[in-house]
Amino acid sequence: xxxxxRLFLFLFAxxxxxxxxxxxxxxxPLGVTAIFLSAGLALIIGYYLWFINRxxxxxxPEDNPNALIADGAGELGFYSPHSWWPLPVGLSATAAGxxxxxxxxxxxxxxxxxxxxVMGFVLEYERPSNSPFGADSHH
Amino acid sequence: MxxxxxxGIITPMSSTVLTPPxxxxxxxxxxxxxxxxxxxxxxxxxLFAMYFTTRAVQGPEKWxxxxxxxxxxxxxxxxxxxxxxxxxxxxxxxxxxxxQNARTGALWQLSKWGMREWFALTFAMGAFFIGGQVFExxxxxxxxxxxxSAPYGSVxxxxxxxxxxxxxxxxxxxxxxxxxxxxxxxxxHSQATTAIVVSYYWHFVDIVWIAxxxxxxxxx
Numbered sequence: 001x002x003x004x005x006r007l008f009l010f011l012f013a014x015x016x017x018x019x020x021x022x023x024x025x026x027x028x029p030l031g032v033t034a035i036f037l038s039a040g041l042a043l044i045i046g047y048y049l050w051f052i053n054r055x056x057x058x059x060x061p062e063d064n065p066n067a068l069i070a071d072g073a074g075e076l077g078f079y080s081p082h083s084w085w086p087l088p089v090g091l092s093a094t095a096a097g098x099x100x101x102x103x104x105x106x107x108x109x110x111x112x113x114x115x116x117x118v119m120g121f122v123l124e125y126e127r128p129s130n131s132p133f134g135a136d137s138h139h
Numbered sequence: 140m141x142x143x144x145x146x147g148i149i150t151p152m153s154s155t156v157l158t159p160p161x162x163x164x165x166x167x168x169x170x171x172x173x174x175x176x177x178x179x180x181x182x183x184x185x186l187f188a189m190y191f192t193t194r195a196v197q198g199p200e201k202w203x204x205x206x207x208x209x210x211x212x213x214x215x216x217x218x219x220x221x222x223x224x225x226x227x228x229x230x231x232x233x234x235x236x237x238x239q240n241a242r243t244g245a246l247w248q249l250s251k252w253g254m255r256e257w258f259a260l261t262f263a264m265g266a267f268f269i270g271g272q273v274f275e276x277x278x279x280x281x282x283x284x285x286x287x288s289a290p291y292g293s294v295x296x297x298x299x300x301x302x303x304x305x306x307x308x309x310x311x312x313x314x315x316x317x318x319x320x321x322x323x324x325x326x327x328h329s330q331a332t333t334a335i336v337v338s339y340y341w342h343f344v345d346i347v348w349i350a351x352x353x354x355x356x357x358x359x
Contacts, residue, residue: 033187041181
């Protein structure tokens with residue numbers, strides 16, 4: 001992960017320097033804001049990767065030239081095998097956007113529908129009787 | 140299982156033999172949240188750029204007319220509550236990392252609180268902030284500063300309003316975490332991850348507010 005965080009911290013330094021030069025050369029506020037917050041964007045990711053790298057020891061198989069494919073085996077995370085919930089989430093988000101053009105009443109209804117479908121989406125695997133992975137998803 | 144070679148000895152099948160070497164991977168949910176938050180920063184970059192550009196184009200005299208409407212002490216109080224809610228949120232994360240949902244002591248024993256109590260307090264403080272913002276908007280509209288009254292009103296309501304929507308989204312996220320944990324059969328790593336990434340979001344929204352507050356209320 002060293003290459004990952006170095007890449008983003010380099011981008012942070014680059015944008016910060018460019019932002020400083022641009023401000024010094026009398027840049028207008030739009031560009032100053034955009035360049036400095038681009039530095040912030042790179043810093044958030046770079047700092048997080050550096051932090052995680054330090055905490056986990058940072059020896060991922062993909063960083064090790066002698067690693068085997070099998071070394072990367074194991075659980076990457078929980079991925080839903082099948083779900084209908086993204087459809088109502090997408091439909092209600094669309095309706096909320098269309099409502100801004102058609103009329104506020106539609107947005108109000110759609111926001112309610114969006115909250116319900118987001119709830120369904122995130123709580124789908126929390127019903128114990130329906131849980132595909134038993135008591136605990138993580139090993 | 141790449142290291143398994145036939146050695147002539149047949150070992151009994153057990154879970155220890157079949158377990159692949161443990162890789163300490165970064166949590167994909169957490170990394171994904173951070174990348175998304177970085178893109179959220181660019182969304183707010185557009186709002187900041189809009190604010191500063193309008194300020195530069197309007198000139199100091201016009202700007203001062205808009206700034207006069209602001210109730211800075213009230214907003215400072217509201218800001219303090221939001222900043223402190225990040226602290227209570229972090230205590231909730233510490234409880235989630237212990238996989239502790241409910242408190243183990245009396246209500247006044249803060250050290251025995253679980254994630255539920257800390258997040259409920261955070262929710263209340265976030266709701267206080269939104270309530271305060273609605274009150275502030277009502278006062279400003281009453282005094283004559285609306286979204287269409289002046290360019291200052293437009294950028295003020297757009298910047299603080301989009302931030303308020305983010306805080307509201309965070310409040311819903313806290314509700315979802317609390318419902319999720321209460322519905323789960325066990326408080327495990329996946330529930331703790333949800334709590335942690337919601338806290339990332341909350342801290343982010345809090346930091347953005349500090350920047351917005353500094354720009355709009357302090358620097359003006």
